[in-house]
Amino acid sequence: MTASDSPRQVASSFRDPSGFLFERDGVLLRQVNPSYREDYERLLSSGLYDELATAGLLVSHEETDRALAADPTGWKVIRPERLPFISYPYEWCFGQFQAAALATLEIQKRAFAKGMVLKDASAYNIQFHRGRPLLIDTLSFETYREGKPWQAYRQFCQHFLAPLALMARQDARCGLMARLFIDGIPLDLASRLLGWRSRLSPRLLIHIHLHARMQKSHEGDGKTASPGTTSRKLGRAAFLGIIDSLTAAVQGLRWRPAETEWGEYHSFTNYSDGAFDQKHRLVSEFLAEANPSTVWDLGANQGEFTRLAADAGRFSVAFDIDPVAVEKNWGRVQSNREENILPLVMDLTNPSPMLGWANQERDALAPRGPVDCVMALALIHHLSISNNVPFSQVAAFLASLGEDLIVEFVPKEDSQVQILLSTREDVFLDYDEASFEREFGRLFAILRKMPIDESKRALYLMRRR
Amino acid sequence: MNPTILVAYIDAGTGSLALQFVVGGLLGCAFMIKVFWRSLVSRASRLFGRKNVEPAEDTDAKDGAPE
Numbered sequence: 001m002t003a004s005d006s007p008r009q010v011a012s013s014f015r016d017p018s019g020f021l022f023e024r025d026g027v028l029l030r031q032v033n034p035s036y037r038e039d040y041e042r043l044l045s046s047g048l049y050d051e052l053a054t055a056g057l058l059v060s061h062e063e064t065d066r067a068l069a070a071d072p073t074g075w076k077v078i079r080p081e082r083l084p085f086i087s088y089p090y091e092w093c094f095g096q097f098q099a100a101a102l103a104t105l106e107i108q109k110r111a112f113a114k115g116m117v118l119k120d121a122s123a124y125n126i127q128f129h130r131g132r133p134l135l136i137d138t139l140s141f142e143t144y145r146e147g148k149p150w151q152a153y154r155q156f157c158q159h160f161l162a163p164l165a166l167m168a169r170q171d172a173r174c175g176l177m178a179r180l181f182i183d184g185i186p187l188d189l190a191s192r193l194l195g196w197r198s199r200l201s202p203r204l205l206i207h208i209h210l211h212a213r214m215q216k217s218h219e220g221d222g223k224t225a226s227p228g229t230t231s232r233k234l235g236r237a238a239f240l241g242i243i244d245s246l247t248a249a250v251q252g253l254r255w256r257p258a259e260t261e262w263g264e265y266h267s268f269t270n271y272s273d274g275a276f277d278q279k280h281r282l283v284s285e286f287l288a289e290a291n292p293s294t295v296w297d298l299g300a301n302q303g304e305f306t307r308l309a310a311d312a313g314r315f316s317v318a319f320d321i322d323p324v325a326v327e328k329n330w331g332r333v334q335s336n337r338e339e340n341i342l343p344l345v346m347d348l349t350n351p352s353p354m355l356g357w358a359n360q361e362r363d364a365l366a367p368r369g370p371v372d373c374v375m376a377l378a379l380i381h382h383l384s385i386s387n388n389v390p391f392s393q394v395a396a397f398l399a400s401l402g403e404d405l406i407v408e409f410v411p412k413e414d415s416q417v418q419i420l421l422s423t424r425e426d427v428f429l430d431y432d433e434a435s436f437e438r439e440f441g442r443l444f445a446i447l448r449k450m451p452i453d454e455s456k457r458a459l460y461l462m463r464r465r
Numbered sequence: 466m467n468p469t470i471l472v473a474y475i476d477a478g479t480g481s482l483a484l485q486f487v488v489g490g491l492l493g494c495a496f497m498i499k500v501f502w503r504s505l506v507s508r509a510s511r512l513f514g515r516k517n518v519e520p521a522e523d524t525d526a527k528d529g530a531p532e
Contacts, residue, residue: 016474120475149489154481206488214487215480238489241496245488 007070011360012124018139021080022070030061030138031069032076039116039142040076046114048141057107059083059129059136080138084294084315088362089123089159090179091344091352093326094167094255095334096133097175100126101160101250103133108150108243116141121156123178124362130339147233150242154215157207158184161249165208166190168253169198172323175345182356187212203249257324270415275454282450283377283406284308286461289448290404292372298348298398299379303329303341309375310340317371319346348379348397349387371402377459380436381410381417385428391439399443405462409436413456433458 010021010028018036022029032040043049052058061080068077089097100123108118119142126133150156159178162185166174170193177185191212198204271279283305287295292314297306300318302325310316318341320326329343346352346365355362376398383389389397398405410417412431437446444462451458 018474149477149482149485151477152475153485154478155475157481206484206492210488211481211484214484215478218478218480218483221479232486234485234489235493237497238485238493241492241494242485242489244496244499245492 009070011358012356012362014357016120016137016139019074020070024068024070028080028082029064029068029070030078030080031071031074032078032139033073034075036139037075040139042116042143043138043141046116048111048114048116049138051110051114052107052135055110056130056132057103057110057135059134059138061138078138080136083127083129083134083136085317085342086363086368087128087317087342087344088178088352089163090176091346092175093323093330093343093345094164094172094175094257095327095330096128096343097123097160097164097167098250098253100128100133101156101164102247103135104156104160105243105247105250107135109240111141112144112240112243115144117144117150118152121152121159123159123184128342131333131337131341147235149234150239153242154187154211155184156246157187157211158190160184161207161246162187162190164250164253165194165198165204168255169194172255172257172327175323179352179355182362187215201249201252203245203252207246207249255327257327270455271452272454275452278453279377279408279459280305280308282452282459283375284312286406286448286459287312287314287373289461290373290406290463292404294372295375296369296371296373296401297375297377298346299376299382300329300343301325303332303343305375305377306341307338309373310338313340314373316341318343319348321345321347348383349389366400369401373404373406374398374402375406377406377408378410378416378457380407381414381420384431385417385420391430391436392442395440395443399464403464405444405460405464407440407460407462408452409433409458409460411456 005025007022007024007029010023013021017033018039019030019032022031049058053060059080061078064077064079066074066077089100092100103126104118104121108121111117118140120137120140122137125135125137125140127136128134158181163175163178166177166185174193181189187208191209194204194208199209287309292309295306295309295314295316297303297309297316297318300306300320301322303310303318306316306318306329318326318329320329320343323345326343326345329341332338333341333343351365352362354360354364354367380391380394383394384391398407411433412418412421412426412428440446440460440462444464446460446462448461449458
């Protein structure tokens with residue numbers, strides 16, 4: 001590979017002076033700056049990189065030609081394994097958040113044993129790859145300096161412990177707060193929202209409530225002389241004690257979801273067994289015909305149909321609005337050790353936007369595509385009737401995401417649609433199969449259409465024009 | 466590049482650093498007692514021939530008394 005194309009820096013990779021990610025000729029590369037040389041060499045020579053990469057905790061990479069560096073100051077260029085999809089903490093269910101937090105602490109423990117520590121603990125540095133949490137920032141390590149406290153303690157509590165505690169003790173939807181507070185939930189806010197009962201937990205008392213109070217009492221320190229913390233030393237046992245306490249705090253949080261409508265999917269579908277089996281067969285058939293490498297299943301619930309794609313070796317993301325359904329899907333991924341499926345929480349009527357610095361740091365949903373094939377099964381009526389989105393706009397949205405589309409049309413006569421209409425006036429005069437085909441037909445070529453037996457529904461395979 | 470900037474490119478927060486000094490001793494002691502206790506239990510279990518005793522590191526990961 002030669003440096004033929006001009007490099008394009010990844011928008012989220014600008015904070016750490018140790019280096020940054022960039023793309024050249026469509027290949028993802030990471031420049032390591034001279035200032036990080038000592039730590040990088042220690043990461044490799046200590047065996048920490050090999051240990052973590054082998055354990056599937058740190059993204060693997062290979063060193064490549066330094067001439068590919070994005071700028072002449074680059075000391076080294078590495079090519080990390082590229083992941084098929086980047087997800088964000090505000091899209092994770094409780095179990096994923098917890099797994100990401102525990103992976104971060106496990107990495108910290110292993111690093112400490114090799115004389116290094118994590119210099120940051122951003123939840124955005126963790127991705128889910130092959131069904132497991134993975135640290136994707138190779139430059140997150142620094143040499144442990146005797147007596148120095150953990151620089152990333154505050155960040156860990158804001159990025160992981162606070163949202164987890166709020167999800168477990170207040171409401172699982174609190175995970176969405178990560179979308180508002182992109183550098184983690186402020187601890188004073190978390191402390192207030194958690195309420196007094198959480199103070200009965202010694203670990204939450206220390207790491208959230210007392211932590212918030214200490215931040216408050218030291219907030220003026222920058223205006224005066226050193227607060228006296230820089231000259232003090234934190235012993236190794238104390239350092240490990242803090243990590244151990246954080247681990248126990250995270251492990252001790254449990255979320256027992258109450259059943260929601262979508263958490264009990266099968267109780268709320270109106271398929272006969274025969275129709276359900278036929279839908280399975282048709283989806284498999286359409287997938288085989290489209291033959292995608294990547295699939296996004298929108299409104300996937302617990303991933304029943306996503307698995308038709310994933311089990312055939314296609315990397316599949318299963319989006320659903322319901323954190324209970326996503327939690328159950330994640331549970332299946334864990335218990336079956338599934339590697340090709342990534343469940344995520346996503347409200348399709350308000351999907352993840354561009355966020356962060358200059359609105360470029362975290363991608364919206366569509367820029368993370370395009371995907372080879374979108375599946376939208378039993379979804380259209382929720383978008384068009386529950387959310388009043390015209391077919392033309394639904395079609396445009398789906399066309400913006402991917403090439404092929406497997407979509408199910410659910411007519412007004414269907415009992416599920418009737419339930420949606422039972423509490424509101426039917427203002428959807430154009431909601432019929434002919435309008436659906438006309439509007440979708442403007443953007444997609446309809447390749448296949450099959451009615452689903454014992455129902456009035458139909459399944460389509462379409463290809464973007 | 467100034468190394469002090471490099472090692473602390475995120476804001477650690479003086480309150481967060483101070484808290485580690487305040488609680489570090491206590492949590493460090495608790496951690497040492499836990500490690501010692503597990504090691505003791507592990508040895509005792511081996512001594513009395515109990516099967517399937519998990520090593521201390523593994524049991525550590527399964528700790529997690531509910532908050």
